[in-house]
Amino acid sequence: MSAPNKSYDPVEVEALKPEEIERMQSEALAAFAAATDLDELASAKTAHTGGTSPLALANREIGALPPHAKADAGKRVGQARGRVNQALKVRQEELEAERDARVLVEEAVDVTLPYDRVQAGARHPLTTLSERIEDVFVAMGYSVAEGPEVESEWLNFDALNIAPDHPARTMQDTFFVESAADGDEKQTGVVLRTHTSPVQIRSMLDREPPLYVICPGRVYRTDELDATHTPVFNQVELLAIDEGLTMADLKGTLDHMVRALFGEGMETRLRPNYFPFTEPSAEMDMVCYVCRGASVGNPDAPCRTCSSEGWIELGGCGMVNPRVLTACGVDPEKYSGFAFGFGIERMLMFRHNVEDMRDMVEGDVRFTRPFGMEI
Secondary structure, eight states: OOOOOTTOOGGGSGGGOHHHHHHHHHHHHHHHHHOOSHHHHHHHHHHHHSTTSHHHHHHHHGGGSOHHHHHHHHHHHHHHHHHHHHHHHHHHHHHHHHHHHHHHHHTOOOTTSOTTSSOOOOOOHHHHHHHHHHHHHHTTTOEEOOOOSEEEHHHHTGGGTOOTTOGGGSTTTOOBOOOTTTOOGGGSOEEEOSSSHHHHHHHHHHSOSSEEEEEEEEEEOOOOOSSSOOSEEEEEEEEEEETTOOHHHHHHHHHHHHHHHHOTTOOEEEEEEEETTEEEEEEEEEEOTTTTTTTTTOTTSOOTTTTTSSEEEEEEEEEEOHHHHHHTTOOTTTOEEEEEEEEHHHHHHHHHTOOOGGGGTSOOHHHHGGGTTOO
16 A cells, blocks of 8 residues: 655646636636626626636645645635635626616606606596486486397387377488398388387386386487587486376486485476377476576576576476386386486586587597596
8 A cells, every 4th residue: 555645746736736726817807807797797707606617626626635735725726716706796896886877877767757648547427427327326226227229110119109100200310220131221120229218118028017227328319410419429217117106206306316416405397398108298407506596587697507597408207108008018007107318418518517519429538537537
């Protein structure tokens, strides 16, 4: 067995030569200095301080040296690795400082700019008002009923006691759906509904009394688009069928509605009128929500809203015609009912002083945005 080689010179190991260790250290320092960002520095760190870096491999060679040679070799390698790690730390701090300064410039927020360059949206006021009206009547125990916008003539006219020769059934007032086969518009017997009353008929046909429904929806008439008319508009109608209902119940329901929508102190009045589907029929007015009647006979305080008449026309109403009840299979000897309807656009004009109905249909966000999400 041979004795230990105590004369072994660690300088003879290539990786542990002083000039070789100096070269490894210089390459590492140069790589760190050449890194222009933190990603490049991370790559240089792996290459020069990682487990397979030249200095790390040289450090492994120390373990093969005899005891008396390990101290000097370890000192040279350790000092070199210490200088490399220190240079890496300094360069990382420099690059992090440069990054932070760059971010402050590139991602700066100018607090003087408008915060709402992307404008917030808003629900259309007609939708919101329609839901508000529904809530008023749902709270009274009514249910919301809906139906198709393309209806048969029987549901839209005949069941409502509107005779075949009634002016509303002519092409001047009603959109008839054209037949693809013969092109004769009136032979199809199908129309775009002119009111939401067909939903009332469907409700009476499908349900047994007592019946309390509110029928909102879009309707169509051959009107010209102007400040107060539109060929497509929204309407809401109400139907109540029960035993012993009278005009007094209708009046109380109308009074509650206008107070819920316009505030306390509002009231309604009924003026005799004629509608084929109600008997007796009435035109309902509400007290002017601006002057509350104070402008009547008072030339010193005129009211533009009601023209100093003290009342504003709101819609039509009345007791359901017995012929309508009979057509729907409801016994008019046992049950009675009342109904009323009005345009939601007209209600919106009253409630928010909208002067031109065209603003509601043009889709301009400058009109809808002031209403926000609630009205």
